[in-house]
Amino acid sequence: MVRPPQAPLPLMLALLLAAAGASLVIGKVWLPPVVLFDGLAAPKPNLAWLIVTELRIPRTVLALMVGATLGLGGAVLQGLLRNPLAEPGLLGVSGGAALGAVIAIYFGLAARFALVTPLLGIAGALAAGALTFLFGRSGTLTLILAGSAVSGLAAAGLALALNFAPSPYAAYEITTWLLGSVAEREWSQIVLCTPFILAGWLCLAATPRGLDALTLGEAQAESLGVNLNMLRALALAGVALSVGAATAMAGAIGFVGLVAPHLVRPFVGYRPSRILLPSAVFGALLLLVTDIAIRVIPTSAELKLGVLTSLIGTPFFFWLVLRLRRLSP
Amino acid sequence: MTVLHADNVSYDIAGRSLVSNIDLICESGQFVALLGANGAGKSTLIRMLSGLERPSRGQVRLDARAIRAIDRRVLARRRAYIPQNARVEWPVAVERLVALGLMPQIPVFGDLDRAAWRKVEAALALCDLSHKTGQPATTLSGGELARAMLARALVGEPEIVIADEPLSGLDPKHAMDGVARLAALARDGRLIIASIHDLTLAARYATHVAIMRGGRLLAYGPTASTLTSSCIRAAFDVDACIQGSGAQAIVDFIARPDTPALHPFPGLAPA
Amino acid sequence: MMLCNDVLLLMMVPKDRIASITYLAHDAVEALLPGADTGVAVNHGTAEEILLQKPDLILAGTDSAPMARKLAKAVGARVVEVEAAHSFADIRRIVRQVGEAVGEPGRAHVLLAEMDGNLAWLASHQPARPLRVVAWSGSQAVPGRGTLTNEIIAASGADNIAARLLDNRYGSFGLEALLAAWPDAILQGETRWSGPSLQDAQSMHPLIERYWHGRRIAYPDAAYACGLPQSADAAIALRNLYRELPAGRLRW
Numbered sequence: 001m002v003r004p005p006q007a008p009l010p011l012m013l014a015l016l017l018a019a020a021g022a023s024l025v026i027g028k029v030w031l032p033p034v035v036l037f038d039g040l041a042a043p044k045p046n047l048a049w050l051i052v053t054e055l056r057i058p059r060t061v062l063a064l065m066v067g068a069t070l071g072l073g074g075a076v077l078q079g080l081l082r083n084p085l086a087e088p089g090l091l092g093v094s095g096g097a098a099l100g101a102v103i104a105i106y107f108g109l110a111a112r113f114a115l116v117t118p119l120l121g122i123a124g125a126l127a128a129g130a131l132t133f134l135f136g137r138s139g140t141l142t143l144i145l146a147g148s149a150v151s152g153l154a155a156a157g158l159a160l161a162l163n164f165a166p167s168p169y170a171a172y173e174i175t176t177w178l179l180g181s182v183a184e185r186e187w188s189q190i191v192l193c194t195p196f197i198l199a200g201w202l203c204l205a206a207t208p209r210g211l212d213a214l215t216l217g218e219a220q221a222e223s224l225g226v227n228l229n230m231l232r233a234l235a236l237a238g239v240a241l242s243v244g245a246a247t248a249m250a251g252a253i254g255f256v257g258l259v260a261p262h263l264v265r266p267f268v269g270y271r272p273s274r275i276l277l278p279s280a281v282f283g284a285l286l287l288l289v290t291d292i293a294i295r296v297i298p299t300s301a302e303l304k305l306g307v308l309t310s311l312i313g314t315p316f317f318f319w320l321v322l323r324l325r326r327l328s329p
Numbered sequence: 330m331t332v333l334h335a336d337n338v339s340y341d342i343a344g345r346s347l348v349s350n351i352d353l354i355c356e357s358g359q360f361v362a363l364l365g366a367n368g369a370g371k372s373t374l375i376r377m378l379s380g381l382e383r384p385s386r387g388q389v390r391l392d393a394r395a396i397r398a399i400d401r402r403v404l405a406r407r408r409a410y411i412p413q414n415a416r417v418e419w420p421v422a423v424e425r426l427v428a429l430g431l432m433p434q435i436p437v438f439g440d441l442d443r444a445a446w447r448k449v450e451a452a453l454a455l456c457d458l459s460h461k462t463g464q465p466a467t468t469l470s471g472g473e474l475a476r477a478m479l480a481r482a483l484v485g486e487p488e489i490v491i492a493d494e495p496l497s498g499l500d501p502k503h504a505m506d507g508v509a510r511l512a513a514l515a516r517d518g519r520l521i522i523a524s525i526h527d528l529t530l531a532a533r534y535a536t537h538v539a540i541m542r543g544g545r546l547l548a549y550g551p552t553a554s555t556l557t558s559s560c561i562r563a564a565f566d567v568d569a570c571i572q573g574s575g576a577q578a579i580v581d582f583i584a585r586p587d588t589p590a591l592h593p594f595p596g597l598a599p600a
Numbered sequence: 601m602m603l604c605n606d607v608l609l610l611m612m613v614p615k616d617r618i619a620s621i622t623y624l625a626h627d628a629v630e631a632l633l634p635g636a637d638t639g640v641a642v643n644h645g646t647a648e649e650i651l652l653q654k655p656d657l658i659l660a661g662t663d664s665a666p667m668a669r670k671l672a673k674a675v676g677a678r679v680v681e682v683e684a685a686h687s688f689a690d691i692r693r694i695v696r697q698v699g700e701a702v703g704e705p706g707r708a709h710v711l712l713a714e715m716d717g718n719l720a721w722l723a724s725h726q727p728a729r730p731l732r733v734v735a736w737s738g739s740q741a742v743p744g745r746g747t748l749t750n751e752i753i754a755a756s757g758a759d760n761i762a763a764r765l766l767d768n769r770y771g772s773f774g775l776e777a778l779l780a781a782w783p784d785a786i787l788q789g790e791t792r793w794s795g796p797s798l799q800d801a802q803s804m805h806p807l808i809e810r811y812w813h814g815r816r817i818a819y820p821d822a823a824y825a826c827g828l829p830q831s832a833d834a835a836i837a838l839r840n841l842y843r844e845l846p847a848g849r850l851r852w
Contacts, residue, residue: 029776051776054807082418184775186806213432215419219412222381225405225433270419300768
């Protein structure tokens with residue numbers, strides 16, 4: 001009996017731990033680790049303690065949560081649609097979430113009731129995902145087309161929001177926010193969005209059996225006792241909840257959900273159920289390392305996280321398209 | 330004894346009737362070949378018999394219970410379904426592909442135990458795939474993939490195997506090999522239902538034939554008495570002669586002497 | 601055709617000599633010279649309007665100069681290109697330039713004398729210990745060296761800590777840098793638009809609330825948008841606001 005190469009999960013977890021440690025030490029303000037440790041021991045508050053507990057830990061936690069959400073969401077969507085190009089960003093889910101969040105923030109709803117931002121983000125993600133699923137069910141090409149149509153719709157909505165932005169400055173802010181970042185978010189915001197993200201993960205965690213069965217196509221999966229409608233609903237709800245809430249906090253961050261499942265797939269023998277956890281871990285690692293890189297790269301205006309993931313992800317996307325073109329007749 | 334009963338089932342879609350008023354009773358030990366021209370409604374009937382499609386009227390019963398009322402996983406353990414042109418979507422190992430057939434048997438959170446792997450090995454051996462165990466399933470040839478799908482269907486030891494054109498795309502050797510396996514399974518006490526285009530193979534191996542045309546059942550019964558040249562003419566609009574019987578049977582098509590020579594472009598034919 | 605020029609124009613010549621001002625100028629005018637633009641025609645920088653209004657002189661900003669020259673040819677007007685002012689030296693230059701251009705050098709002299717008087721007063725009343733401040737309304741686009749805001753802060757007798765850290769005119773100045781620099785006060789620009797924005801959310805970060813409570817100084821954005829003789833007034837206003845800060849250094 002041949003076993004597939006084991007997932008380097010322990011290795012990835014070790015790397016993740018190392019990156020999390022680095023993320024607490026590295027920042028725009030350089031404080032030697034010794035100073036940081038002294039600060040944590042010294043009477044509080046002090047500079048090191050504040051920077052670590054109020055800025056770097058929330059930033060790290062958020063990068064991990066958003067990265068894991070995107071990695072997991074991409075893995076589930078790719079398994080569900082049996083399509084290596086499925087990803088929250090390409091399916092318009094991130095765009096829908098961003099539109100919802102922008103509406104919440106800029107039309108003053110968020111100021112009145114903080115929960116509105118994640119809720120509208122989730123609603124946007126849900127609507128966009130449902131539209132894409134509805135129109136793109138008959139194959140790779142139609143799915144990607146439906147995804148870009150829905151992304152276009154979300155972009156049009158965002159353009160409309162920009163058009164009616166209450167001030168030119170707000171318009172500038174919307175565009176900057178859309179670039180995606182995990183910097184300087186408050187604990188209270190993170191606490192607000194976490195239950196939705198966890199609920200989303202829980203939905204997605206119920207999908208692996210169905211995803212495995214879908215290796216045989218929809219008809220056979222159904223004959224094996226998989227409730228396909230339930231599976232689709234779980235995947236859609238899970239992606240909408242987690243990606244919607246994550247996008248409401250961090251803006252639209254693309255390509256993590258595309259890259260992470262691909263890179264871990266060969267290590268788990270291509271089994272859709274087995275890529276979920278490694279893909280989530282890898283997504284978290286990828287986003288955290290990218291965020292650390294942003295702090296190290298010296299730029300006068302901070303390089304945005306979503307910009308860097310796109311810069312890394314787009315060549316990968318091209319490579320995927322080339323590879324698919326070679327594989328398909 | 331397992332009895333699958335299509336009780337006056339019909340299937341309409343968008344005002345068009347794909348299957349009309351079909352009555353069919355099949356039992357363990359039978360190998361029922363479903364015959365009919367393209368578009369006769371075979372695939373739709375097969376999906377209804379498998380419990381995957383709800384009939385517009387009538388119902389399918391498994392041992393006197395409405396098949397749609399049986400729990401999905403319980404049903405999945407009792408009958409296996411192989412769709413037309415079954416494909417694998419990911420390059421999983423062949424053994425993993427076959428192991429998917431055990432999904433209804435294993436608990437929600439659990440992997441395969443030793444006994445389950447033995448079943449997988451047995452199913453692979455039964456379908457002559459033991460040497461392909463670790464190979465990515467996407468690299469199998471058409472015949473190998475068809476056997477892998479059969480192994481996947483058999484690994485859970487179902488009472489009923491329903492296959493939609495399991496021989497399509499196979500070369501003569503693999504087609505014969507495949508149909509022989511299905512016949513062997515029926516002799517083993519299972520109920521096998523398969524739509525088949527090769528009438529000779531149906532005549533040789535099927536215990537029963539069900540012949541469809543335009544969504545209706547023209548004839549159903551033991552192969553020898555049901556698969557007649559008149560029946561074939563009614564179903565396929567071709568004349569056929571049937572020579573021999575049992576394992577030596579041959580169904581041959583005959584060009585009708587009165588059939589006019591067809592001009593490839595009728596509009597340009599000289600008047 | 602540039603809102604700062606238009607404010608300057610309104611200070612120099614009577615309304616009846618003004619063919620039109622840009623529609624963008626209204627908010628700045630409201631902040632600096634309330635009511636000064638009532639009854640003055642506006643333009644949207646379109647060719648049609650210029651052809652209709654037939655000015656003798658077009659004051660253009662650096663960005664709008666090429667377009668202004670094309671239009672000027674059609675109506676036979678002169679074009680004077682006025683650069684944006686980022687320092688008091690710049691202000692002196694452009695006020696004189698516009699004064700010459702509109703034939704009111706005396707008026708320009710008066711305005712500059714007033715400004716220089718204000719600056720001299722500020723310089724002679726320097727606080728014993730300069731406050732360390734930053735104009736911070738969120739981590740993006742914080743004004744550093746070479747900005748008008750930096751110049752106004754310097755004139756007010758405070759130290760712009762962002763001027764030391766940033767090598768660009770505007771740059772990122774994150775919360776980490778803010779905490780590390782630990783300014784005595786944070787200046788926060790207030791726009792006349794009161795719509796909700798992310799910036800509000802960010803400048804409300806709990807750390808700012810917790811440590812700079814009572815040490816946040818709101819200034820009108822409009823007064824800092826254009827380098828004008830009034831920029832010295834903005835510096836004086838800022839100096840007066842410092843008095844409202846709690847005494848002594850900011851403690852943890």
